[in-house]
Amino acid sequence: MRDLEAYVENCEGDLRYAPREFYEQLRDRVNLRALVDHAQAMLYRTTDIKGWIALHTVGSIVLAVTELGYSDALYQLDYALLVAGKAASEFERQLIEHLVEKLSSPENRLQYNWPETFPVPKLNSKELPCSMEQIDASRMDEIELMETMAVATKTPLVLRNMVSWWPALEKWTNPRYLAKGRLVPVEIGRNYTQHNWTQKVMILTEYIDEYVFKSNDPKGYVAQYDLFQSFLGSDFAVPDICHFSDNDPVINGWFGPEGTETPLHYDNCDNVFVQVVGYKYIRLYDPECNAYPDMALKNTSLVDVSRPLDHEYLSKFPQFPWEQYKEVVLGPGDALFIPKTWWHYVRSQTISISLSFWL
Known part of the structure; x- marks a missing residue:
């Protein structure tokens, strides 16, 4: 948890564009689901979205780590990348990729009755x-x-x-x-x-x-x-x-x-x-x-x-x-x-x- 708290503190620079009360809500990990959903909704209600993207990205990471099961966490992390796009910092992208890799371990993957290779012919x-x-x-x-x-x-x-x-x-x-x-x-x-x-x-x-x-x-x-x-x-x-x-x-x-x-x-x-x-x-x-x-x-x-x-x-x-x-x-x-x-x-x-x- 100390690492998580340190991460949120280190993200304060990115979050300075978001309203202060939402940053404090994130820092204290209060109603994270509602916070992330609100940040996403605000992306479509204002043109000044920099702070809301940061809030959605950081909030998704904290929510995934602290409250969600592996499949929901995987979905939330990937969705955060989709929403942020190029606006996500390199550190945030790498952190999400690291977490996703952990969640995507073979024992966590859904099993399908698939062939070992796609059915594609080999042509000269x-x-x-x-x-x-x-x-x-x-x-x-x-x-x-x-x-x-x-x-x-x-x-x-x-x-x-x-x-x-x-x-x-x-x-x-x-x-x-x-x-x-x-x-x-x-x-x-x-x-x-x-x-x-x-x-x-x-x-x-x-x-x-x-x-x-x-x-x-x-x-x-x-x-x-x-x-x-x-x-x-x-x-x-x-x-x-x-x-x-x-x-x-x-x-x-x-x-x-x-x-x-x-x-x-x-x-x-x-x-x-x-x-x-x-x-x-x-x-x-x-x-x-x-x-x-x-x-x-x-x-x-x-x-x-x-x-x-x-x-x-x-x-x-x-x-x-x-x-x-x-x-x-x-x-x-x-x-x-x-x-x-x-x-x-x-x-x-x-x-x-x-x-x-x-x-």
Whole structure:
């Protein structure tokens, strides 16, 4: 308890933005559940949220340690990370990760009747479709890769076997290894352009059981989330080619069953997209093409490139370059460099886990 009291005292600097009476309530550990719930509610009632985020994060840690059972504590800690996002201090993130690791020990994990590996076929990378420049990155050293990237900064490039040495390529094929009870945001629906698309928070084990191993409709997709960096970061490393940029990469994970997709869109930064488990199809269009951007989602196209084409739909987007695209299927260990502003559409061909490194 002394360590806990010292932790709260050390967080006083972060909590100075919260009302004093709530800090005292936290320090004295009075009605912690109500305190955490109130802090969360205040995030949606005011624009000055710095103190409320700190109160919610620290309060969640104290609540988890002092009052909750392991499953509820795990949920509360992960939810605190979701709420705080980048606002959580490095110390708080590390502390939560340490506590979560303790709570996620094998004896505490829910047991499911899962196979030891995801049912994903193994294909020969030489036979995977590709209509753009590709190289075997496993045959190149870091200097050669950097020289290649210096030339290819504005052109998509496929790098086969770029991270074939990552432990993640083997470890992440095992659903039991991933089943650490972590909390994840799940996108429900075909993709975010659809009217019935929604999101919900789930425990990762429940997500795997309900959406990855079952053919549910609508599909569920863990998309654009830093989960894999937070508790599986030791299984991979930032690819060497990311060092051609002066920016630290923003790392996000993508995990879902066959058929999950991201609609045609572009990013305002370069992307090194790495396939870890399974196979993904990616189609790219030139940034200068008329992709009919959505008025609200300006980096997303109104064109659905995955639907069967008929005369009526073709006439709806007469200037779209339907046949002028590059495409590739990435397998485990492969990467694709996507320069900023290139339009791209992504669809999983199998159960799939990918990482993106935005530069």
